[in-house]
Amino acid sequence: MNIFGLILKNALRHRLRTMLTIGGIAVAILAFGLLRTVIAAWYAGVENAAPDRLVSRSKISITFTLPVAQKEKIARVPRVVGVTHGTWFGGIYKDPKNFFANIALESAESFAFFPELLVEPEALKAFAAERNAAIVGSALVDRFKWKIGDVIRLNGTIYPGDWDFVIRGIYRGRDEGTDVGTFYFNWNTIEQRMEQESPGRTGQIGWWIIKIDDPARAATISKAVDSEFDNSSDETLTETEAAFAQSFVAMSGTIITSLQIISLLIVGVILLVAANTMAMTARERISEYAVLKTLGFGPRHILGLIAGESLAIAALGGALGLLLLVPVIRGVGTALRAWFPAFPVAPATLITAAAAAVLVGVLAALFPSWRAVRVSIVDGLRRVD
């Protein structure tokens, strides 16, 4: 029998205890993976930002609008290849709990700025032609069981009143992390209604989306755009899309830090459970280790036996936890869809979780192995259970 056989036999001696430990590790790895996924979801906007897009918003804060007349000036800035705009609408669908982003885009051409949003050409045609057309993300369609042609009524929080839109297209994401939970409609819809209801609020947009030809010069181009409006009544703050997204992440910095601390505590708890099992196991078998030593097996073998068993248990637990992770994340993603439009399982998360399991396996074996290796043959044999 080689050492692996012995490790296996050893692990199965206390079948119940081994099973429980595997279960405990699986559950903890699951919780760990879940938290890492939540943290990663926060950064989805940063990760998926396009390097050749800049976002320009009011320097005062994102809640201030900018005049649509700025477009000509921005378009003339060297190395700018295209400008379009987006506006936060802030409409509520039936109940505030149904939160999703609803954004007014300049026109159907605005979609060309976002190659990661896959839209059918007919949908774009309708978007351009019909005043109330909306193109919505596939996640929203799944969430509310919408279909093309449905009339969706949003209650405006920023632009008051009821607004009816007709779904004319559904967009899908090109990448796993693409936000497919946004509701887009034509900015002209707002503009026309404001002309009638509150003329003082026309010609205002939320932020500029600027396409540039050379991502390496993003900083210079940003500065050039801002200097166009320095000391004007509508100063801008231009940054890369990634920096723009990062500023939203930074706002929740405290929550992210707490989640990170909790995820470390989880690893601590698994470690306690696993270390406890290995300590018990090694204590019970001290005399066996003494026998092995008498037969001429060196410390390496004893270490291998204990660490091997610990690693095997941790690996099994980790694998089980990772297997459960995907369905659980799907469930939690549903509960959290108002906060996170994209909730993918990142490969990095799986790797970190697997690494955590292996780390636990190694650390849990340290203390018992040290004792087992150190104990003298006589002391080990003298012990009677």
Added chain:
Amino acid sequence: MGLLLSYSVRNLATRRMTTAFTVLGMALVVFVFAAVLMLAYGLEKTLVSTGSSDNIIVVRDAATSETVSILSRDQADIVETQSEIAAGGEGKPVAAKEIVVLISADKRKNGEAANVVIRGSAPEAFTLRPNVKLTAGRMFTRGTSEVIAGKSVAKNFEGCGLGEHVSFAGRDWDVVGVFDAGGSGFDSELWGDADQVQQAFRRPIYSSITARLRDPSSFDALKKRLETDPRMTVEVQREREYYAKQSQATAGFIRVIGITVTILFSLGAMIGAMITMYAAVASRTTEIATLRALGFPRFTVLRVFLAEAVVLGILGGVLGLLAASFLSFVTVSTTNFDTFSELAFSFSVSPSIAIGSLVFALAMGVIGGFLPAVRASRANIVNSLRGA
């Protein structure tokens, strides 16, 4: 039973290492459980204490926060002159017409930008909010670019301390005073003169009107009249309810994440307790059999082992809760999803959180100890004694 209980406790003391591992594991779980609830509760408490139950707040209909609410000067005047609103000195109504805007400011700690509330207000604001007190410097002078800062803003944001200058909307504003709002949401705001804020931001509008009622029971009548007034579309709410609503999204998020994770987490700790208890049962087979041979019934043995698990749970619960209660001294600050502005608040314990955490710990102990206890009580006397 007293004898048996002390037997359990001594047993835990003997197996110190294993007991410590188990208790520590459970304590960690209880700590996280309590901390998450304390965070959500602290946020709610801050916002609930921001509003006073005697005051009403009027915002544009469907406006979820003051920042998106727009009321014209005319509309604000109509609201202010309603007969239900209390009169103060010189017969002026006890009402503050305020404009609320968000500016992006840099945090002292890491230079990251966050949104800060600027409230263009009037001296009545202090009458309406008796918990707000100037602690340093003086009140802003009307007609000047002076502001006073809530204590959290003064501490956390660059240029917002007493005697410093903060620039926004094309002007430099002098911070001439710092106020303490008793841990409410106002601590996270800058206050200035309403007219000056309107001019600087070129927004000749108000966001909200907060007013004291002459008689609190007239609320329903006033609400009905204003909300059906054809000259405006407004929503009239009690101030306390209005602010309480602004904690929903963030507190809800913290709870969903926190509770999901702690439930998973507690499964791990329960398994830990089970491992410990099974080992305790296994190593005491002879003792259990002896107890049974002496005439202790099965049920008593079951209770003994269950008691041991309960003691483990209580130890873990108390330890975890104790550690979590130290968090009450910690103030955190994050963006409130409902208002999109930075809000400082503290972890806060409530009796129900304390009891909930202990019950949670107890449940972990009982569930983790039940199956091993059943095994102990079922032990076959003869076989167990023979094994010795």
